[in-house]
Every structure is written in structure tokens, then in C-alpha cells.
Amino acid sequence: MVNKQDLVQIAPYLYExxxxxxxxxxxxxxxxxxxxxxxxxxxxxxIEQLVNTASLPGIVGYALAMxxxxxxxxxxxxxxxxxxxxxxxxxxGGVGYDINCGVRLLVTNIxxxxxxxxxxxxxxxxxxxxxxxxxxxxxxxxxxxxxxxxLERGAAxxxxxxxxxxxxxxxxxxxxxxxxxxASAVSARAMERGRDQVGTLGSGNHFLEVDExxxxxxxxxxxxxxxxxGMVCVWIHCGSRGLGHQVCTDAVRVMQQxxxxxxxxxxxxxxxxxxxxxxxxxxxxxAMCAAANYAWANRxxxxxxxxxxxxxxxxxxxxxxxxxMVYDVCHNIAKIEKHTLNGKQVTLCVHRKGATRAFGxxxxxxxxxxxxxxxPVLIPGDMGTGSYVLVGTEKAMQETFGSTCHGAGxxxxxxxxxxxxxxxxLRAQLEGQHITVRAAxxxxxxxxxxxxxxxxxxxxxxxxxxGISRKVARTRPMGxxxx
Amino acid sequence: xxxxxxxxxxxxxxxxxCLRVRAETLEALYVTAAQGMFDxxxxxxxxxxxxxxxxxxxxxxxxETLLVDWLSELLYLAERHGARWATFGLAFTAPTALAAQVExxxxxxxxxxxKAVTYHGLRLARADDGFWETVITFDV
Numbered sequence: 001m002v003n004k005q006d007l008v009q010i011a012p013y014l015y016e017x018x019x020x021x022x023x024x025x026x027x028x029x030x031x032x033x034x035x036x037x038x039x040x041x042x043x044x045x046x047i048e049q050l051v052n053t054a055s056l057p058g059i060v061g062y063a064l065a066m067x068x069x070x071x072x073x074x075x076x077x078x079x080x081x082x083x084x085x086x087x088x089x090x091x092x093g094g095v096g097y098d099i100n101c102g103v104r105l106l107v108t109n110i111x112x113x114x115x116x117x118x119x120x121x122x123x124x125x126x127x128x129x130x131x132x133x134x135x136x137x138x139x140x141x142x143x144x145x146x147x148x149x150x151l152e153r154g155a156a157x158x159x160x161x162x163x164x165x166x167x168x169x170x171x172x173x174x175x176x177x178x179x180x181x182x183a184s185a186v187s188a189r190a191m192e193r194g195r196d197q198v199g200t201l202g203s204g205n206h207f208l209e210v211d212e213x214x215x216x217x218x219x220x221x222x223x224x225x226x227x228x229x230g231m232v233c234v235w236i237h238c239g240s241r242g243l244g245h246q247v248c249t250d251a252v253r254v255m256q257q258x259x260x261x262x263x264x265x266x267x268x269x270x271x272x273x274x275x276x277x278x279x280x281x282x283x284x285x286x287a288m289c290a291a292a293n294y295a296w297a298n299r300x301x302x303x304x305x306x307x308x309x310x311x312x313x314x315x316x317x318x319x320x321x322x323x324x325m326v327y328d329v330c331h332n333i334a335k336i337e338k339h340t341l342n343g344k345q346v347t348l349c350v351h352r353k354g355a356t357r358a359f360g361x362x363x364x365x366x367x368x369x370x371x372x373x374x375x376p377v378l379i380p381g382d383m384g385t386g387s388y389v390l391v392g393t394e395k396a397m398q399e400t401f402g403s404t405c406h407g408a409g410x411x412x413x414x415x416x417x418x419x420x421x422x423x424x425x426l427r428a429q430l431e432g433q434h435i436t437v438r439a440a441x442x443x444x445x446x447x448x449x450x451x452x453x454x455x456x457x458x459x460x461x462x463x464x465x466x467g468i469s470r471k472v473a474r475t476r477p478m479g480x481x482x483x
Numbered sequence: 484x485x486x487x488x489x490x491x492x493x494x495x496x497x498x499x500x501c502l503r504v505r506a507e508t509l510e511a512l513y514v515t516a517a518q519g520m521f522d523x524x525x526x527x528x529x530x531x532x533x534x535x536x537x538x539x540x541x542x543x544x545x546x547e548t549l550l551v552d553w554l555s556e557l558l559y560l561a562e563r564h565g566a567r568w569a570t571f572g573l574a575f576t577a578p579t580a581l582a583a584q585v586e587x588x589x590x591x592x593x594x595x596x597x598k599a600v601t602y603h604g605l606r607l608a609r610a611d612d613g614f615w616e617t618v619i620t621f622d623v
């Protein structure tokens with residue numbers, strides 16, 4: 001049990017729990033927060049889960065919690081942990097079941113005010129063209145060979161089939177493909193579940209939003225990212241669907257059995273892990289990369305469905321209907337990355353569970369046109385208030401293994417949220433704020449009510465003030481589509 | 484749903500869903516956990532109903548793993564058939580092995596997806612009052 005007194009403020013908006021607080025900890029645990037956000041984090045089991053994460057074999061530096069941290073399973077959501085390669089562990093629970101759940105942002109050359117009269121028409125087209133909700137299959141039905149190819153090539157697989165452009169790939173984290181992916185590491189069951197779900201949004205907190213760019217905080221970086229105030233943009237939030245869930249389920253089971261073999265003792269079975277150098281660790285990593293590639297292909301196909309919807313709904317109304325990719329980021333992933341630790345360059349496996357990579361200027365992983373500034377960091381908020389675009393920083397490289405927050409973070413359980421407001425009522429409320437809503441499930445909509453989340457501006461203020469990423473722009477919803 | 488001598492209640496969890504399940508026998512505990520999980524998914528009709536039946540045999544290293552395997556298998560089979568399971572016949576064939584037959588109907592779609600059954604904080608034991616009890620977290 002960790003108390004608030006165990007968290008000592010070591011810098012503005014940064015608290016540290018010493019490894020002396022719990023015998024299981026191998027490194028300190030750090031939380032980026034102000035006093036109010038820290039209080040919220042103490043209300044559920046998030047900090048206890050962070051302390052558990054600090055016990056992973058091979059963990060280096062510190063276990064980190066971003067200001068949107070909240071209770072998950074195994075790792076907290078908003079957690080970051082890096083293990084030293086080659087023998088540090090990889091933990092499927094440190095990635096989560098929705099592998100490479102992530103976000104992409106597209107910008108248009110359409111002014112928000114000019115689009116308003118056509119929002120109903122546009123949202124209808126999007127709702128018709130982008131399969132949404134549980135059990136909705138996509139238009140693609142892949143055979144084993146096609147799916148295997150997709151799993152090893154990611155978003156490029158989709159682009160080659162006409163779903164998008166080469167520029168889309170350049171503006172995707174890892175260019176939409178983790179090269180270590182192996183289709184042979186993915187189980188037959190996971191393959192079966194993935195055959196007809198490419199190009200589908202899914203349900204839960206996944207969404208598609210049409211937003212207005214409401215505020216620019218950094219003109220120079222915004223210009224580099226192609227963001228102009230008053231213009232329309234589109235957010236796509238989804239992941240690797242049933243295939244990713246199955247990859248994680250398979251791996252957690254295998255690693256339960258491997259714990260004794262590698263003499264690993266853990267405070268929570270969901271932290272099950274294996275050394276990256278072990279057959280179990282390596283197989284999971286290769287399968288996870290394949291699932292990550294599946295998620296990128298999924299978002300790439302959806303991108304093209306969005307472009308088609310704009311054409312279908314708005315043809316003849318606007319002279320330019322192009323949608324340009326700003327960027328695409330992962331929120332649930334483990335990556336092999338080079339970082340400087342205690343003055344030495346080391347290779348780490350960085351787990352980001354509900355956290356975003358925030359690489360600063362000059363890193364080769366950042367697309368060439370963004371490299372002088374740092375990578376775009378995409379932070380979706382709740383459907384009533386909007387989202388932020390940030391930029392990665394050198395400070396993040398020094399302090400957080402190049403990581404930052406991923407969203408607002410929940411404060412209410414889904415049941416609480418549903419008790420607070422009915423889906424129909426929420427839709428009416430949002431439409432009163434000139435936000436057009438399309439939802440596959442009204443109860444699902446209610447679970448994602450703005451009141452169920454922390455205020456995104458409070459979360460973003462912390463990462464901006466600590467310098468682990470900086471504000472570039474804020475967007476405001478005009479149309480929301482939920483699974 | 485088949486009545487069973489067990490019950491479940493939802494426990495607060497910020498991001499996911501957590502159930503406490505209690506029953507007089509281990510068999511009833513597993514059946515009640517399955518009923519709880521499928522209740523969480525909120526089903527709605529999506530097409531013509533057709534009866535469907537599946538048999539399964541599972542073996543695991545311990546009772547907790549067997550419970551995760553049991554629920555995960557049912558989730559997979561529900562997705563595969565587009566089915567909602569209504570009756571669960573289950574018997575233990577060894578201390579940590581079971582055989583089961585489940586029946587339900589196709590033509591149902593859940594409004595809420597259960598992505599996975601987790602091991603987070605998972606414990607399964609007999610309480611002081613003699614009831615079997617477990618707490619299980621679902622990723623939704």
C-alpha cells in the first residue's frame with residue numbers, strides 16, 4: 001500500500017516514490033502531476049500498479065506515470081517502463097490487449113465555418129463507410145497469405161492496394177511498420193479473428209471525429225505540421241481489434257508458464273513477462289510487432305474510407321477535398337529504442353501503456369520534414385471539449401525515455417458514467433453544442449461522457465510546463481462518431 | 484440464462500470492468516462468472532436466431548488459469564459464431580481440468596466488447612462461509 005506521503009516532490013509537477021517504500025521495487029517510481037491530479041491518481045489503484053511495475057526484472061531508471069494515469073491491469077494506464085536489452089523483460093501486460101491502439105490526425109483545406117451546413121451529410125457518409133461497433137466486419141476478407149503479408153508490412157500493405165499515399169507512410173510512426181514482425185509468431189486463432197476486421201473502428205473508447213483547429217500555441221511548429229486555425233481536421237482512434245487482443249491473451253498465458261523457468265516473481269500475474277532474449281519473449285515481441293502492423297493497416301484503410309466519405313458528401317461544395325496526414329502515433333506498444341542513460345547509450349525495450357512517444361528534434365525516427373521540431377504528439381480528449389497536438393522535446397528524451405501522456409484519463413468507471421447520463425441525453429447535449437453525433441450504441445456513448453474524464457487541459461498543462469512535450473494546437477469537435 | 488446457485492456483483496474499476504463472483508460449488512462459480520461476463524456485454528438482436536452448441540475440454544496449471552481459459556474460450560466461441568451463450572453445462576474432470584457443453588443462439592451482437600479476461604488481481608479461493616469466491620477484471 002502506497003500513501004501520498006510516500007510520494008516526495010522532487011521538481012515542479014514531479015513526484016517520486018523511493019524504492020525503499022516497497023521491497024519489491026527495483027527502481028523509483030515517478031509521477032508527473034500537480035497536487036490535484038496526484039490526489040486523483042491516489043483514488044484508485046494506479047500508483048499501486050506503478051509500484052508493481054517498478055519490480056519488473058531489468059527495469060532501468062524509474063517506472064513513470066504520466067499525468068493522465070489511472071487504474072488499468074498490470075501496468076497502470078499512463079505508465080512507461082524501460083528494460084535493458086538484451087536480457088531485460090518484455091511484458092505483454094505492459095502493452096495491453098489492444099496492441100498499437102493509437103491515433104492519427106488528418107488535416108483538410110476546408111474552413112470549419114464553411115463545413116457546418118454539411119455536417120449531417122458528412123457524418124452520415126462517415127457512419128455508412130467506416131464500419132463501427134462490435135462484431136462489424138470490414139469490406140476486406142483476407143486469406144491466410146494476404147493476412148500474413150499485411151502483418152509483416154503494415155500500412156504499406158494497404159497503400160499498395162490503393163488505401164492511401166506514400167506520404168501517409170512517411171507521416172506514420174515507424175512508417176507504419178515494425179520490421180521485426182513475424183506472421184509465423186501469430187497464432188492461428190489470432191489470424192482467424194483478424195481476417196475480416198481490417199478497416200473497422202470497433203467499439204469502447206474508439207472514435208472518429210471531425211474537428212475545427214481552434215487554437216494555435218506555436219505558429220512555427222503548427223505551420224510545419226500543416227495546422228492552421230479555423231481549418232477542419234479528422235481524428236481516428238482505434239487499434240488492432242480481435243487479432244491484437246488474441247496475441248496478448250496467447251502471450252500472457254505462455255508467460256505465466258515461463259515465470260518459474262526464468263525464476264521471475266511478480267506482485268501481479270498480469271505483469272507476466274519473459275526476458276527479451278528468451279524464446280517466449282522474442283516470439284511475443286514478433287507477434288506484437290505484427291499486431292502493431294495490423295493496427296496501422298487498419299487505420300490506413302479507415303483513412304481512405306474517410307477520404308471517400310469527404311468526396312461522397314462534399315463533392316462540388318469545396319474545391320479541395322484532400323486530407324493530408326499529419327501523423328499517426330501508438331498509445332499501447334513496446335519498442336526497442338536507443339536512449340542515453342547515466343551518460344551511456346543503451347538499448348532499451350520501452351513499454352508505453354497508454355502513453356505516447358514524444359521524440360525531440362533531430363531524432364532519426366522523426367520524419368525528415370518534422371525533424372527540426374520534434375515528432376507530433378497526438379492527444380485525444382473527450383468528445384465534448386476536444387484534443388491537443390503537442391510536439392516531442394529533448395527534455396522527454398532526457399527524463400521520460402521520450403514519452404508523454406496519451407489522453408485525458410478516466411476518473412469515473414463506465415458504470416458510474418452510465419448512471420450519470422443517458423446516451424440520448426448526452427447526444428442532445430452535444431448537439432446543443434453544435435457537435436453532430438453518430439453512435440452504434442447509446443449506452444456505449446454514455447460510458448464515454450466528458451464527465452467521465454479528467455480535464456484534458458489540466459493534463460496537457462503538466463506535460464507542457466515540465467517540458468516533456470509542448471503545446472502546438474488545440475482542436476474542438478464538430479462531429480463525433482463512436483463505436 | 485440458466486439459473487445457478489451463485490451470484491456476482493460489479494466492483495468499481497476506473498477503466499475496465501471488475502466482477503466479484505461467489506458460488507457454493509466450483510462448477511457454479513465458473514458458470515456464474517460466465518453469466519456475469521456475458522451480461523456485461525449487453526446483447527442486441529442482429530439477425531435470425533439459430534441454435535448453436537459447442538463442447539470444450541480445458542486443462543490448466545491452477546484454478547485461476549483454468550477460469551481465465553474458460554472465459555476466454557467462451558468469448559472466442561461467441562465471436563466466432565456471432566452467438567450469445569445461454570446455458571452452460573460444466574463438470575470438473577480433474578482438480579484443474581473441466582469438460583463443458585454450452586448452448587445458445589446465433590444472431591446476437593454485443594454492444595460492449597470484452598477484449599480480454601485478465602489475471603490482474605485474480606484470486607480464487609473458498610471464503611470463511613464456505614462459498615467459493617473470485618474477483619476477475621475484464622479489459623473492455
